[in-house]
Amino acid sequence: MEIDSYFSQRRTVRSFTDAEVSDSDIRAMLEAAMHAPTTGNMQLYSVIITRDDEKKKALWPAHFSQPAAVGAKVLLTFCADFNRFVKWCEQSGAVPGFDNFQSFFSAVLDTTIFAQQFVTIAERNGLGTCYLGTTTYNAPDIARVLELPVRVVPVTTVALGVPDGDAVQSPRLPVDAVMHVEKYNDYTREDIASVYAPLESREDSRGFIAENGKQTLAQVFTDVRYPKGNNEVFSKIYRDFIESQCFEV
Amino acid sequence: MEIDSYFSQRRTVRSFTDAEVSDSDIRAMLEAAMHAPTTGNMQLYSVIITRDDEKKKALWPAHFSQPAAVGAKVLLTFCADFNRFVKWCEQSGAVPGFDNFQSFFSAVLDTTIFAQQFVTIAERNGLGTCYLGTTTYNAPDIARVLELPVRVVPVTTVALGVPDGDAVQSPRLPVDAVMHVEKYNDYTREDIASVYAPLESREDSRGFIAENGKQTLAQVFTDVRYPKGNNEVFSKIYRDFIESQCFEV
Numbered sequence A, B: 001m002e003i004d005s006y007f008s009q010r011r012t013v014r015s016f017t018d019a020e021v022s023d024s025d026i027r028a029m030l031e032a033a034m035h036a037p038t039t040g041n042m043q044l045y046s047v048i049i050t051r052d053d054e055k056k057k058a059l060w061p062a063h064f065s066q067p068a069a070v071g072a073k074v075l076l077t078f079c080a081d082f083n084r085f086v087k088w089c090e091q092s093g094a095v096p097g098f099d100n101f102q103s104f105f106s107a108v109l110d111t112t113i114f115a116q117q118f119v120t121i122a123e124r125n126g127l128g129t130c131y132l133g134t135t136t137y138n139a140p141d142i143a144r145v146l147e148l149p150v151r152v153v154p155v156t157t158v159a160l161g162v163p164d165g166d167a168v169q170s171p172r173l174p175v176d177a178v179m180h181v182e183k184y185n186d187y188t189r190e191d192i193a194s195v196y197a198p199l200e201s202r203e204d205s206r207g208f209i210a211e212n213g214k215q216t217l218a219q220v221f222t223d224v225r226y227p228k229g230n231n232e233v234f235s236k237i238y239r240d241f242i243e244s245q246c247f248e249v
Helices: A005-009 A022-035 A053-063 A065-073 A082-089 A103-125 A137-144 A191-198 A204-211 A217-225 A228-244 B003-009 B024-035 B051-064 B068-069 B084-090 B103-122 B139-146 B189-201 B203-211 B217-225 B228-244
Strands: A043-049 A074-081 A127-132 A152-161 A179-181 B045-050 B075-083 B128-132 B152-161 B180-181
Touching: A005 B068, A022 A043, A022 A103, A022 B003, A022 B180, A043 A053, A043 A103, A043 B051, A053 A065, A053 A074, A053 A137, A065 A127, A065 A152, A065 B228, A074 A082, A074 A103, A082 A217, A082 B217, A103 A127, A103 A152, A103 B003, A103 B228, A137 A152, A137 A228, A179 B024, A191 A217, A191 B084, A204 A217, A204 B045, A217 B084, A228 B068, B003 B024, B003 B045, B024 B103, B045 B051, B045 B103, B051 B068, B051 B075, B068 B128, B068 B189, B075 B084, B075 B103, B103 B128, B103 B152, B139 B152, B203 B217
Parallel strands: A043 B180, A179 B045
Antiparallel strands: A043 A074, A074 A152, A127 A152, B045 B075, B075 B152, B128 B152
16 A cells, blocks of 8 residues: 555644735635535534634634744634534424534534645645644634634634745654554553653753753643643633533533 | 545445455554644544454444444544553653543544544545444443543544445535635525525435425434434433543533
8 A cells, every 4th residue: 555645744834924825725625625524414514714914813812822823824713513504404494402512522523524624635735734722722712703603613723824944744653652453452651651752852852841941741741731720721611612602511 | 726636526435345454554544644733742542443353243333233334344443542641641750630621622633633634545545434423422332342441532433444336425515605704604594595405405315305204304314313312312421421531521
């Protein structure tokens, strides 16, 4: 089997040139991406395209003004969307029962698969993309700027543009670290040490440890990047927002 | 912009020949798919490969014995996984704070993006795939068969094999039905009617309505395929399971 080298060579792009990405190109890429798999062919998603400077500036704080958000020519906010489907049910004499966790979860999978197919298509056409994980942190702010109705919840945002220079490829764990055969083979202490050793020994990892005054790379994740307190605050904000959008969590 | 025709021509495959897909091919495809984007480069996922007949038979009831599950040579269960990462933190002098909804959600996005990249790679190499949405319905049963430890939650399953014949492509909504510019443009009654009209007028749709004794296609979705009662039962099962796996929902 000969796997297209694009897949193992792709990299996330966080720095973009001033070149535009046309509306017609975005439209064509979304149209192709819509053929990605979707739950029961319900297509439980919408995407909001932000190109206008005022709208972008209104979104930036929600994305903590990270460079990829500020530098991108276009932001695409991918949302789990039951609004369209429920409206269709209601005007078709059907009684919808989708205000629950399982339905929301289906919409999240649909949305993520659609977003990833869009990312692949964009990258294959020479564009650069970066997911903004901040979308789930400040979903209420994003929803206000984009005027999302009930039953629509932001899931992820893709920053899009023409790459400025060559982005560096991120390292990955060895495939055996994530692949299990027939049953989950839980990790011994030695397995874990071996799986993460290459990442820990990288020069950039040692830099992250030093500049944050930490002893280990794992502490950079737990104390600096994803501290428990933040995770819990943003969990409550997102869960409350999902419930306010009519999905019982 | 010239978009590779694969993307707009792809179709889901639910019927497979007896031909095998080798372990080395699966491994190579997973290795390439691991370069898909992942939250903070944490790779919060695992995949369990089921090829053994006894294991497959044990999984089938959890997937309601749907033909794609039973006919596939291999099932790949993609799981949100914080077990590996938390073990690494704990043996690295770091105090993890990931037992919450936001962290679980990040892992779900990572897992779904990884699964979709695998699907694209498999399809590009002539293989057929079908997502099994039943994975979130009967997650506790799947977890028992695959011996998943805490902090590991099944998110989706990909049935994989060599396509048997030509699969039919599913119709999709027009791109303007899911694409919004600068703000969410909520749908009028006329918009909804127009968006769903092509789907409703298809011969197969009229067949679904007739064979289920319904008046509209939307009723097939609400009364037959995704009834409220089922959605609520499976919501509770999945949410309770996620909590038992150490993520506060």
